[in-house]
Amino acid sequence: MSDYAQKVLEGLKQRNADQPEFIQAATEILTTLKPVIDRHPEYEDAGLLDRYVEPERVVLFRVPWIDDQGKVRVNRGYRVQFNSAIGPYKGGLRLHPSVNLSIIKFLGLEQVLKNSLTGLPIGGGKGGSDFDPKGKSNNEIMRFCQSFMTELFRHIGQDTDVPAGDIGVGGREIGYLYGQYKRITGLYEGVLTGKGLTWGGSLARKEATGFGLCYLVEAMLRANGQSPEGKTVVVSGSGNVAIYANQKITEMGGKVVAMSDSNGYVYDKDGIKLDVIKQIKEVERKRIREYAERVPGAVYTEGCSGIWTIPCDIALPCATQNEINEASAKTLIKNGVKAVGEGANMPSTLEATAAFQQAGVLFAPAKAANAGGVAVSALEMSQNSQRLSWTFDEVDQRLKGIMLGIFSKIDEAASEYATPGDYVSGANIAGFLKVADAMMAQGAV
Numbered sequence: 001m002s003d004y005a006q007k008v009l010e011g012l013k014q015r016n017a018d019q020p021e022f023i024q025a026a027t028e029i030l031t032t033l034k035p036v037i038d039r040h041p042e043y044e045d046a047g048l049l050d051r052y053v054e055p056e057r058v059v060l061f062r063v064p065w066i067d068d069q070g071k072v073r074v075n076r077g078y079r080v081q082f083n084s085a086i087g088p089y090k091g092g093l094r095l096h097p098s099v100n101l102s103i104i105k106f107l108g109l110e111q112v113l114k115n116s117l118t119g120l121p122i123g124g125g126k127g128g129s130d131f132d133p134k135g136k137s138n139n140e141i142m143r144f145c146q147s148f149m150t151e152l153f154r155h156i157g158q159d160t161d162v163p164a165g166d167i168g169v170g171g172r173e174i175g176y177l178y179g180q181y182k183r184i185t186g187l188y189e190g191v192l193t194g195k196g197l198t199w200g201g202s203l204a205r206k207e208a209t210g211f212g213l214c215y216l217v218e219a220m221l222r223a224n225g226q227s228p229e230g231k232t233v234v235v236s237g238s239g240n241v242a243i244y245a246n247q248k249i250t251e252m253g254g255k256v257v258a259m260s261d262s263n264g265y266v267y268d269k270d271g272i273k274l275d276v277i278k279q280i281k282e283v284e285r286k287r288i289r290e291y292a293e294r295v296p297g298a299v300y301t302e303g304c305s306g307i308w309t310i311p312c313d314i315a316l317p318c319a320t321q322n323e324i325n326e327a328s329a330k331t332l333i334k335n336g337v338k339a340v341g342e343g344a345n346m347p348s349t350l351e352a353t354a355a356f357q358q359a360g361v362l363f364a365p366a367k368a369a370n371a372g373g374v375a376v377s378a379l380e381m382s383q384n385s386q387r388l389s390w391t392f393d394e395v396d397q398r399l400k401g402i403m404l405g406i407f408s409k410i411d412e413a414a415s416e417y418a419t420p421g422d423y424v425s426g427a428n429i430a431g432f433l434k435v436a437d438a439m440m441a442q443g444a445v
């Protein structure tokens, strides 16, 4: 690591000792930026990395809401506005009991580079709450979202900060959040993305992250003389990203044999029937174990990490951070995995990533592989500004073009600055260069 990047990382570790996920994301990024920092000594004089690792603004707020029994409950709300050098802050909102400042900051730091890779004019931010949507009624979800927005509205806007979905936030939650924003401000503007199709949403946004992941993985496979055709695939998670990753990789000729949720995983040697998963997860909001009760021959196993013991050619982790540790990575490698595409954000630990790369597994890191979601969010912003809606096919074609463009950028940056095929370095470097250029041009702000 360059002396400057090392110094910045050490300071960051000291100041944020209680934020392991943030330190993990920063460690990977700063370590891989060495060749760039070496070529640009002017970055140190400009304090560029010192500024880059510090969010422009962190908003932390109380979210009181009333449950169905009439009792007042209180959660913590967060919005980290990380970097606006190349556009308004953009990034999702996560509702999960594990949410804390470390998790929102790691997601925000990743988002800055991811958004840069899309080539679209969007800065990076992230937010959420430690609210647990599981087991809550529709009315409780609505009251929570309304209370969350009653504070958040003053910090966001179509030209300042545009939130979207993430874990626990899908179309239903975006609807409640948007309704409250509009009610408070009186503005009908594209302030949130992932909106419903009758009120400003973009066709293909729901599918975008999963589809985009498969477009990028396919490009990576083809660049290395392979294809998804006939490959066995394991997809973790069964939420928004996992479902549409399954759909697209199946269309591409792959066979998905397992999916999971936070309780366990199902294995179906004949290929997971996605209509059954959609019914259980999107319509009924039930647990994945139901799949084994509905599909003869399918097997449910308790515990979600066991999914990585199933032999596969392609692994698509689409659930959450650090879901693949070194032991799981080694099991996947032993079982012959050829490619890993990260649909979730930071699903592989640093040790797991190193193990994949050392074993020569094709590895598409999250900030490149899952950028399709935020890319189509930016296309939704464009459509809102134009007061137009594009067709599904038009958005999908643009998404495909963006993902192929991202693969070219990370492939070229890997070859130019690091090692050919090191897409982790390639993604960090290609994403960073654009942000760094903008920050240098805009002065010490």
Ligand code: NDP
Pocket: 096, 165, 166, 167, 168, 169, 170, 209, 237, 238, 239, 240, 241, 242, 260, 261, 262, 263, 304, 318, 319, 320, 321, 343, 344, 345, 370, 371, 373, 374
């Ligand atoms: P969803 O809430 O739709 O689905 C999340 C899935 O992951 C569920 O199956 C959930 O299981 C599982 N999961 C969540 N937390 C854990 C955990 N701690 N351990 C095991 N499984 C868990 O979220 P998304 O599909 O939107 O997001 C999945 C990942 O993709 C996240 O990392 C997110 O940041 C990332 N991502 C999402 C984008 C988007 O557009 N939505 C864009 C880019 C990245 P359960 O139901 O049991 O909680």
Ligand code: 2IT
Pocket: 090, 091, 092, 093, 111, 114, 162, 163, 164, 165, 166, 193, 345, 370, 371, 373, 374, 375, 377
């Ligand atoms: O992690 C992500 O890129 C997202 N959750 C999507 C963000 C967005 O603004 O669409």
